[in-house]
Amino acid sequence: MNDPLPNSFRQMPDSRGHFGEFGGRYVAETLMPLVLDLEREYRAAQADPAFKAQFDDLLEHYVGRPSPLYFAERLTEAVGGAQIWFKRDELNHTGAHKINNCIGQILLAIRMGKTRIIAETGAGQHGVATATVCARFGLPCVVFMGAEDVRRQSPNVFRMKLLGAEVRPVTSGRGTLKDAMNEALRDWVANVADTFYIIGTAAGPHPYPELVRDFQSVIGKEARQQMQDRIGRLPDLLVAAIGGGSNALGLFHPFLDDADVRMLGVEAAGHGLDGNEHAASLLGGFPGVLHGNRTYLLQDEDGQITEGHSISAGLDYPGIGPEHAWLKDTGRVEYTAVTDEEALEAFQLLCRTEGIIPALEPSHAIAAVAKRAKEMDKDSVILANLCGRGDKDIFTVAERLGVEI
């Protein structure tokens, strides 16, 4: 066995699933044997060339990878400063990066002989991606979704139903994403023998944060090669939006040991970090334990979890993947936050300058890119992950802009 590389940021987690003091397996005993099974099966899959071959084949022919690397010339001009490039993961089948992970997890589920799939969803993107792979592989699918989100995201609810999934509205708690995750965990604990839980972000008990990151790392691996091919060097700055953090880790992870590449994760500041109406777990939260891992959480002084707020339903989760918590504390990745207003402006800016309607999640990244690009010279290169398309968000945007459609 090779010794771990000194000074590498790509060796985590440790054998117990810890990223420094974060991560781990904080689950009820009933789930613990399942989580250990999953880890064993994931290790076997990693060592199996047939698994990788099937994953790669589906990504190429079903998802449509590699996604393009695109130089946003007019946006660069409009902002003034560094060159702005996008990794176009919004062009994937189902319109977001979420599908990369779902392909990987359903292949694991099939390897493990599981016959029923469950998932949680907030905005509905992960739910749609899960329903999609379940239809593709003919497995029954139950998606837990907060009742409030079911109401706000009715087009995605209909998509999931078209794909044959059962959408179960969750009324417990406050009916949002974290409650949907609680309900999915309750279902899983009651159906341990046949059910596989496809978690949508790089969070939850080990090995989920690791395997979701690995499946999403196709984004960064492609981008690294594409950058070399197109401009003969790596970008100076990577930028990605962060809810749970899977699209950001997917982009960042293959670059973590490139010391000259800086990285910026963008959380949702909602109405501002000074109040409680935000979803910035890293910048406005404290370490704690929820949903199987130790990480930064929005919580009060007694450890009760508070609700996140963001214009983007995909970002308003009160936690964050544990690897981000570790990358923040080590200083390898810088984190910032962008308000609803700023994201909305960036959304419109990209529509008008590039003819791309982005999702509200990457609109947060775009807002941060616009700020940073101005401070950098024209030879510098910023690469941002355009992790989702905005079709699902046009109703929210119209409402915020006071337009009736």
Place this chain on the structure above:
Amino acid sequence: MNRLSSAFGKPRPALVCFLTAGDGDTAANLDALVEGGADVIELGMPFTDPMADGPAIQNANIRALGKGTTTADVFAIASAFRARHPDVPLVLMGYANPMVRRGPEWFADQCRAAGVDGVICVDIPPEEDEALGPALRAAGIAPIRLATPTTDEKRLPQVIAGSEGFLYYVSVAGITGKQQAAQGSIEDAVAILKSATDLPVAVGFGVRTPEQAGAIARVADSVVVGSALVELVGEHGADAPRHVRELTASLADAVHSAAKGAA
């Protein structure tokens, strides 16, 4: 001899009763449990995200938090209980985050000061014991572990190794509430647990009636009842203590009259 080992050291099986702290008139309801004949009190710490609980205890958590119940309130309830009932064992049950928020040592100290005998934390498995276990043991508080239908024989020694006070057998793979385990499966599981440990084995999850409790008490050292009691608190408000006392008394009768090892 500490309070937990005295309670489990009696010749008859023990009844463990659960209520959520801050739900209803908790002090009066806890007194009703003792008057009804409960041997051990399990006091739930309310949490916003009770992932292992069914609707009854979820709602109790919401009611308690809705009234503004804080961690300080939970310890005040525990301290006052200890003052009123110096000999009745009291264990706290809850989720990791409220327990580790101010650090495990802080939490363990508070437990000791409040006269708490043991702690059941749902989402700290043996693999993460260091998050809370060492602090509890140092303070003389028993970390009470859970074994479940999915805990296989290979894993069981690891679960038992850090466990003190008693071993809590979660009889259904599922959440707290109405789903019941078949008596046969409980008997088999308890036999395996008893052969692996000298700790008393308490069986819970889905136990609602005196008949069930009595049947389980014939094979286990103890029976845990939670949701059925919590529902009474939600249903009867100020009148709950009377109902809680009645159900506890009938449960206690059934449990105490079952001869250990009769089955």
